[in-house]
Amino acid sequence: MAATNHAQAIKQDSQEYLTTALLQLLEAHQFEDITVTQVVKRAGVSRMAFYRNFDSLEQVLIDYFTPIIETHFKAVLQQQSAELKLAALSTFFIELEATLKLADKRGFEPIVRDVFTDNIQQFYQTIDPWRSLDAIRQKYYVQFMAVGVYQIWRDWLLGGQKESLSFIHQLLANLQHHMDLAVSQPISGLKKR
Incomplete structure (x- = not known):
C-alpha cells in the first residue's frame, strides 16, 4: 500500500x-x-x-483549466435566480481576465474556450426553457448560447471593458430571453427521425 x-x-x-x-x-x-x-x-x-x-501539451492545459472552470461553474449553478447566476458568471470572467489575456496573446485561447464551452453547455441544461425543448432544439440552443456567451465575455474583457458590467448583464439576459422565445416557436422543415 x-x-x-x-x-x-x-x-x-x-x-x-x-x-x-x-x-x-x-x-x-x-x-x-x-x-x-x-x-x-x-x-x-x-x-x-x-x-x-x-497525451500532449494541449492535454496539460485542459487538465489544468478544467477543474478551475468547473469550480467556478459549480458556484454559478448553486445560485438560485438567473440574476445571481449571471452575477456569479461575471465574477468568474473577471477573475479569468488575466488568464484569458495570456491565452489570447500566446495562442492557447481555443483550449480555454473549449473547456468553458463544455461547462456552459452543462449550465444551460439546468435552466427551465431548455428542459421543455425537443432534443434537436436542445442541442442547437445549448451550442448557440455557449459559444455566444463566451464570445461576448471574451470580447468585453479583451476589448477593454468599455461597456458597463450592467450593460453586459442586460445584453446577455435579453439574448437568452429572445433565444428562449425563438426556439419555442414551431419551425417548418424539421425532419423527424
Missing part, C-alpha cells in the same frame, strides 16, 4: 512540475512554439514521465 501511495505522490508531483513548467514557458513563448522537450527540461522530469501523465 505504501508503494502505491508513493507512486501516486510521484505521479502527482510530475503532473504539477510539468504543468508549472508549461505555464512558465507560456509567459514568454507562443504555445505553438513550445515543445515537450522544453517542458520536461524545465520541469526536471523525463519525456517518459510526460507521456505517462499527458
Whole structure:
C-alpha cells in the first residue's frame, strides 16, 4: 500500500512540475512554439514521465483549466435566480481576465474556450426553457448560447471593458430571453427521425 501511495505522490508531483513548467514557458513563448522537450527540461522530469501523465501539451492545459472552470461553474449553478447566476458568471470572467489575456496573446485561447464551452453547455441544461425543448432544439440552443456567451465575455474583457458590467448583464439576459422565445416557436422543415 505504501508503494502505491508513493507512486501516486510521484505521479502527482510530475503532473504539477510539468504543468508549472508549461505555464512558465507560456509567459514568454507562443504555445505553438513550445515543445515537450522544453517542458520536461524545465520541469526536471523525463519525456517518459510526460507521456505517462499527458497525451500532449494541449492535454496539460485542459487538465489544468478544467477543474478551475468547473469550480467556478459549480458556484454559478448553486445560485438560485438567473440574476445571481449571471452575477456569479461575471465574477468568474473577471477573475479569468488575466488568464484569458495570456491565452489570447500566446495562442492557447481555443483550449480555454473549449473547456468553458463544455461547462456552459452543462449550465444551460439546468435552466427551465431548455428542459421543455425537443432534443434537436436542445442541442442547437445549448451550442448557440455557449459559444455566444463566451464570445461576448471574451470580447468585453479583451476589448477593454468599455461597456458597463450592467450593460453586459442586460445584453446577455435579453439574448437568452429572445433565444428562449425563438426556439419555442414551431419551425417548418424539421425532419423527424
